[in-house]
Amino acid sequence: MSSQRIGIFDSGVGGLTVLRELYRQLPSESILYFGDTARLPYGNRRMSEILTFVREILTWMQQQSVKMVIMACNTSSALALETVRSEFNFPILGVILPGARAAVQQGRRIGVIATPATAASNAYRRAIHEIDSTVQVWQVGCPAFVPLIEQNRIHTPDTYQVAREYLAQLLEQQIDTLVYGCTHYPHLAPVLKSILPRTVRTVDPAVYVVRAMAQELDLLGLKNTSPPQPTRFCVSGDPHHFAQLSVQWLGCTPIVEQVWLPAVSLGPAKIESLERE
Numbered sequence: 001m002s003s004q005r006i007g008i009f010d011s012g013v014g015g016l017t018v019l020r021e022l023y024r025q026l027p028s029e030s031i032l033y034f035g036d037t038a039r040l041p042y043g044n045r046r047m048s049e050i051l052t053f054v055r056e057i058l059t060w061m062q063q064q065s066v067k068m069v070i071m072a073c074n075t076s077s078a079l080a081l082e083t084v085r086s087e088f089n090f091p092i093l094g095v096i097l098p099g100a101r102a103a104v105q106q107g108r109r110i111g112v113i114a115t116p117a118t119a120a121s122n123a124y125r126r127a128i129h130e131i132d133s134t135v136q137v138w139q140v141g142c143p144a145f146v147p148l149i150e151q152n153r154i155h156t157p158d159t160y161q162v163a164r165e166y167l168a169q170l171l172e173q174q175i176d177t178l179v180y181g182c183t184h185y186p187h188l189a190p191v192l193k194s195i196l197p198r199t200v201r202t203v204d205p206a207v208y209v210v211r212a213m214a215q216e217l218d219l220l221g222l223k224n225t226s227p228p229q230p231t232r233f234c235v236s237g238d239p240h241h242f243a244q245l246s247v248q249w250l251g252c253t254p255i256v257e258q259v260w261l262p263a264v265s266l267g268p269a270k271i272e273s274l275e276r277e
């Protein structure tokens with residue numbers, strides 16, 4: 001039993017799709033949400049930058065005494081999870097493996113829409129093929145989506161237009177399953193579903209990472225049994241913008257704090273290895 005918070009983070013409002021699942025599946029947990037809005041989008045950045053950002057966020061979350069963390073960000077899960085997992089003394093879950101497992105259970109021709117960094121990392125293809133190497137996978141980087149969502153331009157003709165272009169590449173391959181390989185994209189579900197044929201099933205990894213977290217909490221005896229505290233929302237950028245944008249998904253205006261992350265000093269060996277990338 002533990003009343004400590006679960007930490008979840010993303011570059012911006014994408015993590016709210018994971019938060020929604022936490023509310024649904026684990027309603028008695030208290031949550032700390034962090035959006036690195038001063039530095040979004042993450043999806044065009046280099047691995048060394050993402051690693052530094054993730055280390056700063058996790059160091060800050062450790063200072064806030066979280067009991068477990070979900071990287072509610074595919075880009076961080078693809079580029080940084082394996083490296084940072086052993087650096088912290090709390091369990092850290094990423095979204096890619098749970099998403100890949102769910103996709104393999106649903107289809108044999110799998111399309112993944114993701115940020116350019118996640119698509120280029122090949123993380124989904126690798127994870128899917130580790131489970132079943134006979135499944136076919138196509139990954140498409142969608143650089144326009146996150147800025148459109150963060151600017152609250154979801155239901156605009158521009159968004160429909162770019163969505164049609166990105167999905168065309170996958171529909172040509174006759175996919176039967178589409179993975180939302182970026183936590184922002186379930187916010188676009190009405191747009192995407194209006195373009196996809198009914199036969200294509202969608203996978204939202206948020207559902208499955210929260211399921212995995214529920215099991216882990218159980219296993220470690222860390223479930224919260226006392227009444228949960230209100231979610232604490234923190235961002236690195238403008239708290240008002242985040243609050244206004246989030247209302248549509250939260251159903252209420254959140255209280256949002258701006259916080260400053262601790263600078264993480266890297267040892268010489270680490271700097272050297274990052275420079276080699």
Ligand SMILES: N[C@H](CCC(=O)O)C(=O)O
Nearest residue numbers: 014041042043074075183
């Ligand atoms: N929502 C994040 C980050 C998107 C971005 O900032 O580019 C992801 O799942 O990849």
